[in-house]
Amino acid sequence: MATLMEGPGSEYTPKFAPFFGMAGIASAMIFGCLGAAYGTAKSGIGIAGVGTYRPDLIMKSLIPVVMSGIIAVYALVIAVLIASDIGPPPQQNYSLFTGFMHLAAGLSVGLAGLAAGYAIGIVGDMGVRSYMQQSRVFVGMVLILIFGEVLGLYGLIVGLILQSKS
Amino acid sequence: MAATRRNNPSEKTTSDAQGASSISIQVSQTAPAVPASVIYKLLGFTLAMICIPIGSYFLSVDVFFRGNATYAGALAAIMANVVLFAYIIVAMKEDQTDRLEDEKKRKKAQ
Numbered sequence: 001m002a003t004l005m006e007g008p009g010s011e012y013t014p015k016f017a018p019f020f021g022m023a024g025i026a027s028a029m030i031f032g033c034l035g036a037a038y039g040t041a042k043s044g045i046g047i048a049g050v051g052t053y054r055p056d057l058i059m060k061s062l063i064p065v066v067m068s069g070i071i072a073v074y075a076l077v078i079a080v081l082i083a084s085d086i087g088p089p090p091q092q093n094y095s096l097f098t099g100f101m102h103l104a105a106g107l108s109v110g111l112a113g114l115a116a117g118y119a120i121g122i123v124g125d126m127g128v129r130s131y132m133q134q135s136r137v138f139v140g141m142v143l144i145l146i147f148g149e150v151l152g153l154y155g156l157i158v159g160l161i162l163q164s165k166s
Numbered sequence: 167m168a169a170t171r172r173n174n175p176s177e178k179t180t181s182d183a184q185g186a187s188s189i190s191i192q193v194s195q196t197a198p199a200v201p202a203s204v205i206y207k208l209l210g211f212t213l214a215m216i217c218i219p220i221g222s223y224f225l226s227v228d229v230f231f232r233g234n235a236t237y238a239g240a241l242a243a244i245m246a247n248v249v250l251f252a253y254i255i256v257a258m259k260e261d262q263t264d265r266l267e268d269e270k271k272r273k274k275a276q
Contacts, residue, residue, distance in 0.1 A: 056264060059204055060257040066215065066250055073219045073246040077239045080223065084235050142254060149250075156243055164236040 013093045020099035021086045024106025025079045028159070031110030032075025035117025035152070039068030043124025050132045057132060063142060064124025067149045071113045071120070074156040078109040081163050098166045105159035112155020119148035204260070211253050219246040 043064035051058050082102045086094060127141035219242040227238035 059207070059260055062208070063254060063257060066211070066253050069215050070246045070250055073215075074243060077219070077223065077242050081235050081239045138258075153243070153247075160236050160240055163239075 012097070013095045015089075017094045017096045017099040018086060018089075020096075021082060021094065021102035024099075024102035024104070025082050025086075026106070027103070028075045028079045028082070028106035028110040028113075031107075032113035032117075032152075033072055035114035036068045036072035036075070037117070038114075039071065039117035039120035039124065040065050042121030043068070043128065046125035046128040050128050054132050057128075060138065061128040061131070064120050064128070064145055067120050067124075067145055068117055070149060071117050071152045074152050075109055075113050078105055078156060078159045078163065081160070082106060085163070085166055101162050101166060105162040108162070109152075109155045109159040112158075113152045116148055116150075116152035116155075119151065120145055123148055207256060207260075211249065211256075214249050214252075215246070218249055219243070 043061075047058060047061045047065070050061055082105060085098070085102065086092075123141065123144050127137060127144065131137045131141060222245045223238045223242040226241050227233065227235055231237040231241075
């Protein structure tokens with residue numbers, strides 16, 4: 001049993017185990033930045049539409065863009081955390097369990113960030129446009145944006161919990 | 167050829183009119199629309215959004231949490247949210263100051 005558990009290529013630490021950890025890093029950054037990019041672009045369309053009529057509202061209309069940036073920060077945090085746990089084989093025996101766990105952490109953060117960015121983009125676009133016509137929409141818009149952004153935060157919490165079990 | 171000759175002067179006049187009107191609108195609107203304080207605020211928040219989460223992670227991972235990267239990552243996420251709420255508060259305050267200035271101007275005018 002001792003020979004099975006030691007060294008790369010054994011039963012618990014196969015040679016392909018780091019692939020899943022790397023896939024976790026990549027999926028966190030790719031999907032998280034997809035969501036952040038969609039949120040930024042879609043709400044940017046709304047801000048461009050508002051800015052031609054009411055340039056004084058641009059400062060408050062930029063809130064969805066800031067929130068989309070936070071989605072990308074979540075993805076960056078989990079990617080940095082996973083990357084700090086992966087090392088080349090001679091110094092570190094990377095187990096298959098750790099690889100799957102890092103994949104789960106990266107996928108949960110990335111796909112939750114994609115969902116949050118999608119929600120922020122749509123709410124940011126329409127919310128900013130209706131805020132131009134009715135200023136009382138602002139508090140509701142910010143609340144909806146915060147609830148959308150919290151979806152990404154849930155993914156980050158699950159990712160951090162998973163990542164701390166290695 | 168006749169058609170193009172007919173069209174040319176009309177096109178010129180419309181383009182001249184549009185150009186003149188757009189120039190006049192730009193001159194009258196850009197000056198008060200983006201004051202320097204707003205640009206400095208936006209630049210400051212952009213810099214804060216880039217530097218504070220990552221900086222807090224790499225500063226706190228060795229100093230405060232002694233290598234526990236999970237707490238440092240959570241701190242980075244919390245600092246990003248702090249920047250967001252600071253931005254929301256600043257944006258709401260700016261709207262209030264704009265309103266107060268407008269009311270002052272109206273009172274002076276009256």
